[in-house]
Amino acid sequence: MSPEPPSPVPLRASDADREAVVAELQEAAADGRIDLDELGARLEVALAARTHAELAPLTADLLPVLPPAPPLLLKGGMAGAVCAGGWRVPEQIRAYGGMGGVRIDFTRVECRLRVVEIEVDGQAGGVEIVVPDGWVVETEQVAPGLAGLRDRTAAGRLPGSPLIRLTGTCGMGGVTVRNPKRGERRKLLRERR
Incomplete structure (x- = not known):
């Protein structure tokens, strides 16, 4: 039986990564995609996040719907x-x-x-x-x-x-x-x- 491969090490988030998520959350609140209570909760998690894996779910559902551009x-x-x-x-x-x-x-x-x-x-x-x-x-x-x-x-x-x-x-x-x-x-x- 072969040994299991080591699990990947989570990538650490930088201040710039956290700031980018904060900006995206604020933009989503300004557009009405999330309310102020949800903004507050997500900002709290974003500012305390240590890894990219902790940041990813905060904005995963917030991508704006853009009209399709021609190829x-x-x-x-x-x-x-x-x-x-x-x-x-x-x-x-x-x-x-x-x-x-x-x-x-x-x-x-x-x-x-x-x-x-x-x-x-x-x-x-x-x-x-x-x-x-x-x-x-x-x-x-x-x-x-x-x-x-x-x-x-x-x-x-x-x-x-x-x-x-x-x-x-x-x-x-x-x-x-x-x-x-x-x-x-x-x-x-x-x-x-």
């Missing part, structure tokens, strides 16, 4: 295509690498969707997807094609972060999923100050 279509063509900066994330994205490739950067977006579906076709130029730390990317439904899929994201999903579900094929150019590189992280930190 975003990105075609790399000869010159390539980049979707970056502060853009509204739709529920569905279709990315075709073409010759120049496609890059989708989620590091500066505010995404309140639970799931974002991305259909990829790496073609010759490939598709690169950059996600913030704490976002999880499902890659099981992507056919490897000739170049294959490279998943360079860190494990572990943060509460309230979306799940990126990839489908499609890597083609000749491949598909890469990654977190920001060191230089990109420094630039993001400077922008947030």
Whole structure:
């Protein structure tokens, strides 16, 4: 009989994590999604929370209902295509690498969707997807094609972060999923100050 695997260690919540949950709860109360008594009770738990697991249930039922956005279509063509900066994330994205490739950067977006579906076709130029730390990317439904899929994201999903579900094929150019590189992280930190 093999020994049981160790249970995962709960991720500790930072002050910034607690403040983000508090802000979301206050917004929900202002919108009338929770009343003041419930706000008070949830704020008390949020401020005392030590882990992400304690914070997650406080906002799990509060995601606003947004009108569906049309699918975003990105075609790399000869010159390539980049979707970056502060853009509204739709529920569905279709990315075709073409010759120049496609890059989708989620590091500066505010995404309140639970799931974002991305259909990829790496073609010759490939598709690169950059996600913030704490976002999880499902890659099981992507056919490897000739170049294959490279998943360079860190494990572990943060509460309230979306799940990126990839489908499609890597083609000749491949598909890469990654977190920001060191230089990109420094630039993001400077922008947030």
